[in-house]
Amino acid sequence: MIQAYVRATAPRGRETERVGPFLATYSPDDHPMLNYAIPDDGAQPTPAEIDALTAAYRRRGRLPRLEYFTEVAPGLEELLVEAGYALERRVPLMTCTPAGFADHPAPSGYAIREPESGEDYRRMRSAQNRAYGEPADVTEEEAERAEKSKAAGVTSALAEDLATGEIAGGGVALEIVDGTTEIAGIGVLDTHRHRGLATALTAFLTRDAYAKGAHTAFLTPGDAGIARLYARVGYRPAGECVHLSLG
Numbered sequence: 195m196i197q198a199y200v201r202a203t204a205p206r207g208r209e210t211e212r213v214g215p216f217l218a219t220y221s222p223d224d225h226p227m228l229n230y231a232i233p234d235d236g237a238q239p240t241p242a243e244i245d246a247l248t249a250a251y252r253r254r255g256r257l258p259r260l261e262y263f264t265e266v267a268p269g270l271e272e273l274l275v276e277a278g279y280a281l282e283r284r285v286p287l288m289t290c291t292p293a294g295f296a297d298h299p300a301p302s303g304y305a306i307r308e309p310e311s312g313e314d315y316r317r318m319r320s321a322q323n324r325a326y327g328e329p330a331d332v333t334e335e336e337a338e339r340a341e342k343s344k345a346a347g348v349t350s351a352l353a354e355d356l357a358t359g360e361i362a363g364g365g366v367a368l369e370i371v372d373g374t375t376e377i378a379g380i381g382v383l384d385t386h387r388h389r390g391l392a393t394a395l396t397a398f399l400t401r402d403a404y405a406k407g408a409h410t411a412f413l414t415p416g417d418a419g420i421a422r423l424y425a426r427v428g429y430r431p432a433g434e435c436v437h438l439s440l441g
Contacts, residue, residue: 196287196412196433197266199374201232206346206369207339213250214243220254226439230259237267244277248440259439263287274438282437286421288429289412292404295428298397301390304362305354306398315340318352318364325363325381349406351398353382353391362386367399373409380413392420396427 201217208228209220215237221228231247233239239247251258260279264271275281300306309315316337324330340350347369353362363382367375377399382391400411414435415421421429 195372195374195410196289197232197235197263199371199376199412200261200263202371203368203376204230204232211250213247214239216243216247216260218247218250220251220256224256226257226259229256230261230437233260233262233267233270235266237270239270239273241277244274244279248277257439257441259437261435261437263433263435265433271436271438277440279438279440282439283416285414285416285435285437286431287412287414287433287435288421288424289410289432290400290424290427290429291410294430295400295404296397296426297401298390298393298427300353300394300398303356304389304391304394305356306351306391306394307354309341309350309352312337312341314352314361315350317361318350321352321361321383322364322379322381325383349399349402351395351402353386353395355386363391363395365395365399367403367411370403370406370408373407375403375408375411377403377411377413392423393426396424396429400427 204219211218215234216231218231219229248258260274309318316332319332319336319340320330323332349367350364352364355362363386365377365380367377377396380392380395403411413424413429415424
């Protein structure tokens with residue numbers, strides 16, 4: 195169910211191509227994390243098909259990468275490693291349903307809300323970038339893309355310091371497809387961490403998704419510490435996702 199959701203949403207705003215038992219996606223942005231292939235269920239590619247996938251990304255000046263949930267294609271990782279691909283990371287898949295959801299309000303002195311203007315979207319994206327150790331600058335195109343994502347069903351949330359007006363972090367809930375949504379991009383600035391903002395952002399987006407008809411929300415935390423924050427909202431382990439690439 196979760197992999198089907200990713201197959202449906204990953205192509206949005208990207209060029210796609212079928213290469214053997216893979217759906218290759220290419221983003222206008224050359225950031226490696228935004229360009230990856232997704233295997234078909236039960237994929238058992240031949241060496242020639244893996245080579246063809248590698249060549250497809252090389253032709254576009256993109257790093258050959260895959261992201262997928264291991265239960266979909268249990269034997270694929272071994273085949274890719276044999277072909278020279280290396281494991282970037284293995285992250286847990288966590289899901290939450292309305293029955294297990296635990297709400298968490300914004301901590302004192304902060305507001306969690308949706309962006310209300312183009313400037314809000316720009317500042318939110320800048321905070322997310324900084325939280326992930328990336329440049330703070332946000333291009334006009336990036337800000338416009340974030341603002342327009344609302345029309346495509348994406349819900350954004352930002353954390354605002356009420357005393358200073360600083361945007362301390364943000365996150366998104368992607369479009370709902372067949373009752374499922376992904377919570378992603380939760381990021382909080384170093385100077386505002388350990389106050390419950392990541393938990394409150396996750397709760398806000400999850401609660402909003404349920405109000406709009408979702409029955410399952412999922413996310414992939416970057417490490418065990420972050421996973422514990424999501425567990426406070428009701429997210430529970432449900433599998434794993436692997437990222438592999440060929441440098």
